Amino acid sequence: MTISTQLFEGKLIRLGPIDHDKDPDVISKWTHDPEYLRMLSLEPARPLSPAQVKKKLEKIEKAVEEEKNTFYFTIRRQSVESEENDRLVGFARFYWIEWNHGVGRLQLGIGDPRDRGLGYGTETLSMLLRYGFEELNLFAVRASIQEYNSIAMKLFTQFGFIEEARQREAILRDGRRWDLLHVGILRNEWEART
Amino acid sequence: MNAALFTGKQVRLTAENPQVMGEAFSRWDRDSEFFRLLDNDPQALYSRKKITDWLEKDIEKTENDSFFFSIRTLDQDQLIGFIAIWDIQWSHGSSWVSIGLGEREFWGKGFGTDAMRLILNYAFNELNLYRVTLFVFGYNERAIRSYQKAGFQIEGRFRQGIQRGGKRWDVILMGVLRSDWEAEI
Numbered sequence: 001m002t003i004s005t006q007l008f009e010g011k012l013i014r015l016g017p018i019d020h021d022k023d024p025d026v027i028s029k030w031t032h033d034p035e036y037l038r039m040l041s042l043e044p045a046r047p048l049s050p051a052q053v054k055k056k057l058e059k060i061e062k063a064v065e066e067e068k069n070t071f072y073f074t075i076r077r078q079s080v081e082s083e084e085n086d087r088l089v090g091f092a093r094f095y096w097i098e099w100n101h102g103v104g105r106l107q108l109g110i111g112d113p114r115d116r117g118l119g120y121g122t123e124t125l126s127m128l129l130r131y132g133f134e135e136l137n138l139f140a141v142r143a144s145i146q147e148y149n150s151i152a153m154k155l156f157t158q159f160g161f162i163e164e165a166r167q168r169e170a171i172l173r174d175g176r177r178w179d180l181l182h183v184g185i186l187r188n189e190w191e192a193r194t
Numbered sequence: 195m196n197a198a199l200f201t202g203k204q205v206r207l208t209a210e211n212p213q214v215m216g217e218a219f220s221r222w223d224r225d226s227e228f229f230r231l232l233d234n235d236p237q238a239l240y241s242r243k244k245i246t247d248w249l250e251k252d253i254e255k256t257e258n259d260s261f262f263f264s265i266r267t268l269d270q271d272q273l274i275g276f277i278a279i280w281d282i283q284w285s286h287g288s289s290w291v292s293i294g295l296g297e298r299e300f301w302g303k304g305f306g307t308d309a310m311r312l313i314l315n316y317a318f319n320e321l322n323l324y325r326v327t328l329f330v331f332g333y334n335e336r337a338i339r340s341y342q343k344a345g346f347q348i349e350g351r352f353r354q355g356i357q358r359g360g361k362r363w364d365v366i367l368m369g370v371l372r373s374d375w376e377a378e379i
Contacts, residue, residue, distance in 0.1 A: 044285050100236045101357050139362075140354065165350020165367040167327060172286045177324075182367070184352060 010123045015073040024053040026088045030111035039149050040109050069097040089115045102139030140186050147178040161185045202308040207263035216246030222296025231334050232294045265309045274300045277309050287324030310344040325371045332363035345370045345378040
């Protein structure tokens with residue numbers, strides 16, 4: 001690896017900044033899909049208007065700038081077709097980074113069901129891990145996954161994440177309790193695989 | 195109806211003026227061992243004024259997702275620490291708890307366990323929560339034993355999640371469900 005490497009360019013997708021003019025409309029649509037919200041958050045599902053999304057994105061960018069323990073990316077299509085190129089398909093973030101212990105948490109989401117299962121999430125996670133270990137120089141990367149999100153569990157396992165903890169019955173959905181799973185990968189485990 | 199929500203066998207839970215807790219915290223925080231058992235933030239030392247300001251602000255904006263108590267001994271009425279239920283997710287009945295005993299001579303004598311039993315009773319019988327969660331560092335064996343006595347189970351280990359003095363330790367996740375706690379008492 002050289003220092004002139006490209007961290008944000010993949011084959012199918014690229015990581016980019018927020019587009020405050022165009023992104024809110026797209027993200028507002030995603031928030032009308034309760035399944036999407038339930039995969040990402042334990043908060044009660046609630047659709048957001050484009051104006052509410054815009055405010056939220058501004059707040060996120062302010063936190064990135066001020067708190068220095070969060071990094072936020074949009075996931076955009078990489079394509080030769082100009083219509084498709086740069087189309088917003090998801091988001092990814094590092095959050096709650098504990099610099100003194102070298103620990104960071106990450107999360108990603110692909111918004112439109114039609115964009116899932118196409119490898120965008122897989123490529124994103126591979127780029128995020130590289131960013132976490134080679135740019136942020138973290139020692140460990142962790143993620144929290146709802147027990148019912150088997151697609152995420154499969155994706156993270158595929159990259160070598162190990163289940164480290166299980167918050168028993170922490171989630172109540174449709175009258176049933178589910179565990180909240182915590183997975184993690186250490187620097188040496190990631191290096192051994194790349 | 196058991197109304198003794200705030201009185202245990204060795205301690206009681208109280209509300210104190212911000213000045214009182216500000217003075218106590220600014221003194222306790224100068225004990226690095228105390229702070230390293232309590233938190234994994236890089237420690238800074240803050241003035242009594244600054245801490246009091248934070249506490250005042252917190253009390254003003256007291257939202258319905260956290261409940262903070264001070265801990266006093268029953269026999270001498272001495273202020274020895276704090277305990278708090280926080281980050282309540284009401285829709286799931288899930289929450290976190292933190293405890294700290296700043297006065298070292300009260301470590302390892304059952305005061306913390308007594309306070310934890312009180313706040314679990316409060317969590318399950320007053321707030322009607324379903325589970326309570328906490329983090330504890332691998333080097334804090336005394337606390338782990340105390341939490342187990344109060345009904346917590348180890349739910350996992352974040353491998354090498356904390357670095358102290360050049361050595362890495364696990365961060366341990368512990369939790370207690372209403373059913374664990376009911377079986378305990």
